[in-house]
Amino acid sequence: MRTYYDCVVIGGGPAGGSAASIVAKAGLDTLLIERDAMPRFHIGESLMPETYWAFERLGLTERIRKAGFQAKKSVQFVTHRGTESEPFFFRAHDDRPCSTTWQVERSEFDKLLFDRAGELGADCYDQTRLLDVHFDENHKATGVSVRTADGNNHSIDCRVVIDATGQQSFIANKLKLKQVDANLKKVAIWTYYRGAVRGEGDNEGATIILNTESRDSWFWFIPLSRGITSIGCVGDSDCLLNNGAKPEAVFFDQLARCPGLTPRLIDAVRLGDIRTAKEFSYSTSQHAGDGWVLVGDAFGFIDPVYSSGVFFALEMGIRAGDAIVAGFKKEDLSREQLQSWTAEFLEGSQWIRKLVHAFYSKEFSIGRFMKRHPEHRGQITNLLIGRIFESSAEQVFQDMEAMMKESATM
Known part of the structure; x- marks a missing residue:
């Protein structure tokens, strides 16, 4: 490991892997570090x-296609x-x-991206842990300290630090930039099953979103390869884990209250432990600074319901990488240059955030909305696809809000 790089990328997930690929391909001296041994487990499948389009840009489309992952051609919703x-x-x-x-x-x-x-x-x-990010007296990032797998510490100078540390959000926490979404204080409790009943035909690999009877929680159903399915429950943290409730007991209690899911698991076998994640919905008040x-x-996370996390991570990694490459060409690694992509990203991603907040409103039903407004089916599909940077969805949400207000008064 050298003592100087043009760019240091912290975190080997989709955001870090894509950003490192963009800047390295442009000829910048790039270091990518990951805390854990690769490959390593991560949720968000x-x-x-x-x-x-990210895979096309990174030259990974054929590898992804040939990797043996479960094809996904649809999304489906199941009512309470x-x-x-x-x-x-x-x-x-x-x-x-x-x-x-x-x-x-x-x-x-993630290993494919790391290797790319x-x-x-x-x-x-x-197996390289970030110890600190260094800033000078003008609050410009100047390098990092890391500990490698052999236990040795290294101090590395650089021109730019890309923080892709995931929910650890190292710089955001260090600079107190992290803002938890008070309306989305959720907990996710999940595990894996073999032999769950999937959809048929082209719907076999569908992500299925299933509400519980009370609509206080919902389950994801994500079919993976090798006959394994990821099953997770999401709900308000204070509600599901009140009075010290154990996550495993909560999971099975909510499962019993999910009429769309229990038949799908009747002959399935659970694999592994119950896992949890809490209060994962947050944003950051500043997304870049001089040299970082x-x-x-690390930028922010909305919610798992529409599976936007990996797409957003790849999109941010590529956009940030392009801004950094352009900044090196102009000799401008200021905050303004490094965050030049963020306004457009936030403008597009707001539609997913709005759709998430609508989903958690008991006055909203995707099925009822589509019956009332079939003209919006294409735009709703655009949102589920992730096509959010090409056109506005303002009219969709105006009609959605009107319908929810109407339902609240009935």
């Missing part, structure tokens, strides 16, 4: 179709009564190859 919606088939809206995406084992998927950054010229180290930028979950 369902991809939006718009990830296709167990009534199934018509699947939202992506190809009905766009019949190009990008309409098929994947449900991925993140250990294998190495192929493009980055020095890639796993946040990407992926």
